[in-house]
Amino acid sequence: MVRPRHILVIRLSAMGDVAMTVPVLKALTEKYPDVKITVLTRRFFAPLFTSLNNIQVFEADVKGRHKGITGLRRLSSELIDLEIDAVADLHNVLRSNFLKVLFKLKGLPVKQLDKGRKEKKALTRHNNKIFKQLKATPQRYVEVFEKLGFPLNLEEVSLLPKQQLNARIKEFTGEKTGKWLGIAPFAQHAPKAYPEDLMKEVLQELQKVENLRVFLFGGGKEEAAKLAAWQREFANCSSVAAKLDFEEELVLISNLDAMVAMDSGNGHLAANFDIPVITLWGLTHPYTGFAPFRQPASNFLIPDLKKYPAIPTSIYGKDVPQGYENVMRSIPSQSVVQKIKEVLHLNYS
Structure with missing residues (x-):
């Protein structure tokens, strides 16, 4: 299997779920420095990825130019124009599933997040509850990249370093x-x-x-x-x-x-x-x-x-x-x- 060189990563919301992609993408870019990553997410979340290498953020304007079926078709065309050659869908919702169909029609491999709905239902039901630790969300993200040919070990990744307080922030904090x-x-x-x-x-x-x-x-x-x-x-x-x-x-x-x-x-x-x-x-x-x-x-x-x-x-x-x-x-x-x-x-x- 030839590894992709440019992966589209889809994770539109919510903030916590998007934030949990950071250690995974850091591990990916550190272990595979030649791979380019485009993250499809809200513009607001772009600062989460600024300190990571080989990552660019593409804004999903789902309330504007990418709204509805016509907007999603436009979005898929814009993303394909970036010359992506694989898709990691870390969201797995109706919107990303529609994009998956469009990408597959273009011959792009798409791997999706397994949300573990069955075991989560067993954990949260009132009767016959199965009370046990489920797989951590970052590990579920890792499994998507493993399906694309990129094994990862989150135990090895270093976390983000402390950032320097600039003058504007110090004006507030002292x-x-x-x-x-x-x-x-x-x-x-x-x-x-x-x-x-x-x-x-x-x-x-x-x-x-x-x-x-x-x-x-x-x-x-x-x-x-x-x-x-x-x-x-x-x-x-x-x-x-x-x-x-x-x-x-x-x-x-x-x-x-x-x-x-x-x-x-x-x-x-x-x-x-x-x-x-x-x-x-x-x-x-x-x-x-x-x-x-x-x-x-x-x-x-x-x-x-x-x-x-x-x-x-x-x-x-x-x-x-x-x-x-x-x-x-x-x-x-x-x-x-x-x-x-x-x-x-x-x-x-």
């Missing part, structure tokens, strides 16, 4: 002294977010820690307004929302000493820089395969499974079964504070 902690208290689906009153208890306790700076991450007007209010309430907190662009946020994240996140994208962003990530899980669970890359299980804070045995109730945590409205309240704020102190090597009472 010079680094003491410890820097990131907290991303929100998630795409509200049931996956730690209750705000408990998060405020965490922030209140962190006020007692000397030389600790807390950066609050979030997006959108509603989240930005909440973070701005917390910044006013807690002296050592600074809201990043609307202060830095995404590329600058990545630089800041690379300089953190730890990140606290939900089962959401910010945890994966930090993990790519080998930053310790404390994740708070609600209706989902690390067994689904979406835990941040190379993070120890000791950093996963999980609800009381004896009280809530149906967890995980879904893969994405969107729906709340009756009686499971308060699962995250079984993770005490004191436990979160203690884990932060442990990870940051602090000994404050």
Whole structure:
């Protein structure tokens, strides 16, 4: 089998899933430096790949010129004009399946992500649940490239290095002294977010820690307004929302000493820089395969499974079964504070 020389990689969303491609693509380009990679994704995600070699990003404008069947036909033509000779579909959704048909008509080999739907259904069903660790998503991505003739070992890949703070970022952060902690208290689906009153208890306790700076991450007007209010309430907190662009946020994240996140994208962003990530899980669970890359299980804070045995109730945590409205309240704020102190090597009472 002749290995492809130019691979199209498809992963359009969501942020966490796109972020999990980074260590895989880094491993691929380091082991096979002669292979060119084009990543088809949203323009917003392009900064994720700027430090990787032999990778270019092609914007999927699915709300504009690439919208609908006509737009997808146009997109496939534009991609074929780049002289790709193989396709790694790491998304496997309706849109990428339509593209697969068009690519195969042109004779291009297409290998797709196996999402493991059957075992995920067994893990999340209420009755006869099979509660076991499923394959990690980055490993599922690896298997796609193996089908194209590119064996990879993620244990060998080095993670992204710390990025240098430029003048604009330093204008916001100031010079680094003491410890820097990131907290991303929100998630795409509200049931996956730690209750705000408990998060405020965490922030209140962190006020007692000397030389600790807390950066609050979030997006959108509603989240930005909440973070701005917390910044006013807690002296050592600074809201990043609307202060830095995404590329600058990545630089800041690379300089953190730890990140606290939900089962959401910010945890994966930090993990790519080998930053310790404390994740708070609600209706989902690390067994689904979406835990941040190379993070120890000791950093996963999980609800009381004896009280809530149906967890995980879904893969994405969107729906709340009756009686499971308060699962995250079984993770005490004191436990979160203690884990932060442990990870940051602090000994404050």
